[in-house]
Amino acid sequence: MALLEVKNLEVTFGLRQGAVVALRDVSFTVERGERVGIVGESGAGKSVAAFSILNLISRPGKITGGEILFEGNNLATLSDKKMREIRGDRIAMIFQDPMMTLNPVLTLGQQMIECLKAHRKISSSDARAIAIAKLRQVQIPSPETRIDQYPHELSGGMRQRIIIAIALLLDPVLIVADEPTTALDVTIQAEIMELLLDLCESNNVGLILITHDLGVVSQVTQKAIVMYAGRIIEQGPTKEVINDAQHPYTQGLINALPQQTVPGKRLNQIPGSMPGLQNIPAGCSFNPRCEFVMDECLTRLPEFTRSGGCTVACHMVRAMKQSADAEAQIETNAIQINATER
Amino acid sequence: MNAQQPLLQVANLEKRFNISGDFLDQLKFEGGRIVRKQEHVHAINGVSFEVMKGEALCVVGESGCGKSTVARTVMGLLKPSGGSIHYAGERIDQLSDRDLLPYRKKMQMIFQNPYASLNPRMTITQTLEEPVRFHNPGLSQIDIQDRIKAVMFDVGIDPAWGVRYPHEFSGGQRQRISIARALTLEPEFIVADEPISALDVSIQAQVLNLMMKAQEEHNLTYLFITHDLSVVEHFGTRVAVMYLGTVCELATTKTLFSSPKHPYTQALLSAIPRLQDDRPSHIRLQGEVPTPVNLPSGCVFHGRCPHANERCKQQVPELIVQSDGSQVACHGIEEGRL
Numbered sequence: 001m002a003l004l005e006v007k008n009l010e011v012t013f014g015l016r017q018g019a020v021v022a023l024r025d026v027s028f029t030v031e032r033g034e035r036v037g038i039v040g041e042s043g044a045g046k047s048v049a050a051f052s053i054l055n056l057i058s059r060p061g062k063i064t065g066g067e068i069l070f071e072g073n074n075l076a077t078l079s080d081k082k083m084r085e086i087r088g089d090r091i092a093m094i095f096q097d098p099m100m101t102l103n104p105v106l107t108l109g110q111q112m113i114e115c116l117k118a119h120r121k122i123s124s125s126d127a128r129a130i131a132i133a134k135l136r137q138v139q140i141p142s143p144e145t146r147i148d149q150y151p152h153e154l155s156g157g158m159r160q161r162i163i164i165a166i167a168l169l170l171d172p173v174l175i176v177a178d179e180p181t182t183a184l185d186v187t188i189q190a191e192i193m194e195l196l197l198d199l200c201e202s203n204n205v206g207l208i209l210i211t212h213d214l215g216v217v218s219q220v221t222q223k224a225i226v227m228y229a230g231r232i233i234e235q236g237p238t239k240e241v242i243n244d245a246q247h248p249y250t251q252g253l254i255n256a257l258p259q260q261t262v263p264g265k266r267l268n269q270i271p272g273s274m275p276g277l278q279n280i281p282a283g284c285s286f287n288p289r290c291e292f293v294m295d296e297c298l299t300r301l302p303e304f305t306r307s308g309g310c311t312v313a314c315h316m317v318r319a320m321k322q323s324a325d326a327e328a329q330i331e332t333n334a335i336q337i338n339a340t341e342r
Numbered sequence: 343m344n345a346q347q348p349l350l351q352v353a354n355l356e357k358r359f360n361i362s363g364d365f366l367d368q369l370k371f372e373g374g375r376i377v378r379k380q381e382h383v384h385a386i387n388g389v390s391f392e393v394m395k396g397e398a399l400c401v402v403g404e405s406g407c408g409k410s411t412v413a414r415t416v417m418g419l420l421k422p423s424g425g426s427i428h429y430a431g432e433r434i435d436q437l438s439d440r441d442l443l444p445y446r447k448k449m450q451m452i453f454q455n456p457y458a459s460l461n462p463r464m465t466i467t468q469t470l471e472e473p474v475r476f477h478n479p480g481l482s483q484i485d486i487q488d489r490i491k492a493v494m495f496d497v498g499i500d501p502a503w504g505v506r507y508p509h510e511f512s513g514g515q516r517q518r519i520s521i522a523r524a525l526t527l528e529p530e531f532i533v534a535d536e537p538i539s540a541l542d543v544s545i546q547a548q549v550l551n552l553m554m555k556a557q558e559e560h561n562l563t564y565l566f567i568t569h570d571l572s573v574v575e576h577f578g579t580r581v582a583v584m585y586l587g588t589v590c591e592l593a594t595t596k597t598l599f600s601s602p603k604h605p606y607t608q609a610l611l612s613a614i615p616r617l618q619d620d621r622p623s624h625i626r627l628q629g630e631v632p633t634p635v636n637l638p639s640g641c642v643f644h645g646r647c648p649h650a651n652e653r654c655k656q657q658v659p660e661l662i663v664q665s666d667g668s669q670v671a672c673h674g675i676e677e678g679r680l
Contacts, residue, residue: 041542041543041544041545042542155630155631157630158630185404185405185569186404186569186571186610186613186614187404187609187610187613187624187627188404189613189615190612190613190615190622190624191624191626193615193622194621194622194624197621197622212542212543213615214543214617215614215615215616215617215619216615218615218616218617218618218619218620219615219616219619219620219621219622219623220621220622242617252544253543253544254617256543256544256546256547257543257547257572257617258547258550258572258573258575258576258577259572259575259576259614259616259617260617261576263575263576263577263595263596264576266551266554266555267547267550267551267576268547269544269547269548269551270544270547270548271548273512273514273515273542273544273545274542274544
């Protein structure tokens with residue numbers, strides 16, 4: 001059984017102008033020790049997806065449909081008390097901005113020990129020992145002295161390491177990381193990503209990595225999920241999604257990267273921009289920007305089609321798959337007929 | 343101006359920011375006596391480069407390396423603490439605001455954050471008209487309108503949208519408007535400070551394409567500040583890599599990406615996440631970037647450099663021209679041990 005199974009998740013924000021559906025029909029699974037990347041542009045709903053897994057959607061947002069199954073519980077309907085036991089203990093979260101997530105008036109040790117004591121019956125000295133061990137795991141030099149320092153005494157990269165250490169404190173089985181390196185420089189980003197990857201591998205921890213950087217997804221994850229305007233439009237094994245993208249949006253996103261073009265030549269741009277959630281067009285939400293748009297795309301929401309290892313929500317991909325399947329069917333029929341005739 | 347003369351020439355540029363506060367803040371009690379102490383952030387320490395006409399010189403580096411300060415100093419938004427800036431042969435860093443006016447018309451700037459660089463209380467038309475009217479007092483209203491309509495059309499903003507306010511546009515559209523504002527004066531030189539960092543990938547491509555198109559059509563020269571090396575590889579003619587307020591390598595884009603020489607450049611290039619990668623692969627640097635308040639002695643990179651020796655700790659390296667035309671500031675390269 002999958003470690004985490006999200007089924008038809010729907011999140012709605014009740015605004016003064018009316019309800020806005022931020023997530024629609026989102027389904028995916030994370031296996032134990034599997035690393036899943038969620039990519040998309042800002043406003044695509046990737047952070048909402050991450051937050052809803054921890055049931056951290058606050059008003060006016062609300063989970064209005066679907067299930068989040070984790071270790072026999074449906075997190076979407078779990079009581080606050082039960083949810084608090086899971087959060088930080090079984091599922092940990094790493095937030096985007098390392099400057100904002102640590103409490104500036106508490107030392108690192110106080111914050112780490114507080115977290116341990118909230119979930120376990122443990123003495124302060126034992127908790128401190130665990131905290132120091134975790135700091136060592138994330139390669140903080142001289143953790144015995146660092147633990148009594150305040151967050152402002154550390155650089156951005158160090159702070160993100162501390163946050164990873166806090167996420168690992170209670171040995172969770174799943175870590176949700178929301179753009180963990182966006183606020184950091186490239187050299188620091190590479191270090192943090194390598195650390196996160198090593199720790200997930202050695203502790204067999206599942207990882208959901210939210211990012212807009214396809215390069216990072218390619219480096220770290222095994223499965224990639226591409227989101228657009230609140231829906232998943234393509235998901236599958238990372239290598240397949242990156243090397244053989246099916247959905248026109250995924251293709252466009254990959255081709256728009258400067259490294260995909262000959263230097264000095266024009267980049268392959270996707271025209272237009274992503275619609276706001278209040279005015280998502282009818283049919284496929286990507287249709288105003290899609291170069292392969294067909295009549296069907298303007299009226300009917302595309303359902304998910306399996307194509308190779310990937311699941312794609314695109315009418316064109318489905319049509320191509322159907323004609324390919326039909327041809328294959330005719331061929332197998334012909335072989336069968338030949339066989340019976342003989 | 344002859345063809346060989348660079349459009350912009352920056353020599354030994356220095357910029358220090360005094361962070362010691364007012365007089366009473368500067369007084370410290372030390373060894374039984376009260377002494378006055380001043381502290382400075384050494385943002386730029388002796389940066390020299392030239393920008394030739396028609397090229398795009400990219401300045402890359404991590405946050406805090408002084409690349410934005412270089413951009414602002416070149417534009418005259420900050421007064422340098424030392425060194426000189428020549429524009430088309432004329433020294434401009436000591437000019438008064440009034441004497442700078444003719445240069446402001448030729449040099450324009452595009453800022454990083456399109457949400458902050460447009461006045462929220464002015465319509466797009468007002469924003470675009472203001473600089474034209476200010477710099478060309480003789481121009482009639484109809485001429486001004488014609489000119490901004492042409493520019494808006496160029497950058498892909500419908501001139502009919504001119505009555506709208508910035509909040510009605512998306513980030514990509516706002517950045518197009520910022521570019522339009524820079525182009526209305528028909529400048530020859532544009533300083534772009536991280537113009538695409540605040541935008542999404544698919545929008546970044548649109549804005550970069552627009553800037554390349556403008557460069558071809560108006561024969562523009564760019565000083566392009568960015569931290570994104572994959573953009574540099576695509577966009578730049580030449581690249582200057584900065585570390586802690588100094589240029590450590592300056593080369594043509596092709597040379598820099600095919601054979602990076604300075605150890606810092608090598609580490610920086612190896613850290614770009616590539617689509618083909620299976621794992622994060624990069625050259626590990628020890629430690630962290632030192633603070634620009636107390637600069638390390640010698641080569642500013644020596645504390646993190648795997649190849650540093652005694653000389654690196656004491657003597658500041660100079661930019662030295664290599665056989666392939668690139669300039670590298672590294673004792674190891676000079677001595678031939680790297």
